[in-house]
Amino acid sequence: DGGITQSPKYLFRKEGQNVTLSCEQNLNHDAMYWYRQDPGQGLRLIYYSQIVNDFQKGDIAEGYSVSREKKESFPLTVTSAQKNPTAFYLCASSLTGDLYEQYFGPGTRLTVT
Amino acid sequence: QKEVEQNSGPLSVPEGAIASLNCTYSDRVSQSFFWYRQYSGKSPELIMSIYSNGDKEDGRFTAQLNKASQYVSLLIRDSQPSDSATYLCAVNRGISNFGNEKLTFGTGTRLTIIP
Numbered sequence A: 001d002g003g004i005t006q007s008p009k010y011l012f013r014k015e016g017q018n019v020t021l022s023c024e025q026n027l028n029h030d031a032m033y034w035y036r037q038d039p040g041q042g043l044r045l046i047y048y049s050q051i052v053n054d055f056q057k058g059d060i061a062e063g064y065s066v067s068r069e070k071k072e073s074f075p076l077t078v079t080s081a082q083k084n085p086t087a088f089y090l091c092a093s094s095l096t097g098d099l100y101e102q103y104f105g106p107g108t109r110l111t112v113t
Numbered sequence B: 001q002k003e004v005e006q007n008s009g010p011l012s013v014p015e016g017a018i019a020s021l022n023c024t025y026s027d028r029v030s031q032s033f034f035w036y037r038q039y040s041g042k043s044p045e046l047i048m049s050i051y052s053n054g055d056k057e058d059g060r061f062t063a064q065l066n067k068a069s070q071y072v073s074l075l076i077r078d079s080q081p082s083d084s085a086t087y088l089c090a091v092n093r094g095i096s097n098f099g100n101e102k103l104t105f106g107t108g109t110r111l112t113i114i115p
Helices: none
Strands: A004-007 A010-013 A019-025 A031-037 A044-049 A064-066 A076-078 A087-094 A108-112 B011-014 B019-025 B033-038 B045-050 B054-058 B061-066 B071-076 B085-092 B103-105 B109-114
Touching: A004 A087, A010 A019, A019 A031, A019 A087, A019 A108, A044 A064, A076 A087, B011 B019, B019 B033, B019 B085, B019 B109, B033 B061, B033 B071, B045 B054, B045 B061, B045 B071, B071 B085
Parallel strands: A010 A108, B011 B109
Antiparallel strands: A004 A019, A019 A076, A031 A044, A031 A087, A064 A076, A087 A108, B019 B071, B033 B045, B033 B085, B054 B061, B061 B071, B085 B103, B085 B109
């Protein structure tokens, strides 16, 4: 079964702790993306990566970090520098070339108290 | 002006009727347009993509694109209660880079199908 997996589904952390969200895909997609979704707001792009060992900041990268050591994996670390980390985090992937629709994983709901 | 604008709704439509969802965008050079369906508490699911002016049909769904008016819409025919969800419009930014796309999402329209 091809798809995008994110784990865990729910995550609770204390303020001041770093936390890493997992995203794995077996669709052989080159590009991967991280978004966050807050109530009443559209999805906002955090980071994206087109190829292994390369990634670019999105619109709201401050307080986040990523790595892309393997094509299949694009983990996101929410650091203690992120002022409002509580949100629904969505990972997406796409092919490159003519067909580049983005497909989403199931998401991780992070709550920081 | 927001880059991608949608009426937040809620939009209520009787079962069996046509639901019409609208989206306007500000970047004139945008070339790729997507509609996602998002059920409450779930992630967005891609239901339609459209790249050329005109209509594109897929089952009960029709996407309509008018680049001159910077307008994209989604029609859902024979609406079913299972169509009740939030529908997100997404538009690529700038000239298409074929795979390095940065999408801008609207805030979504909440659709309710009334049995």
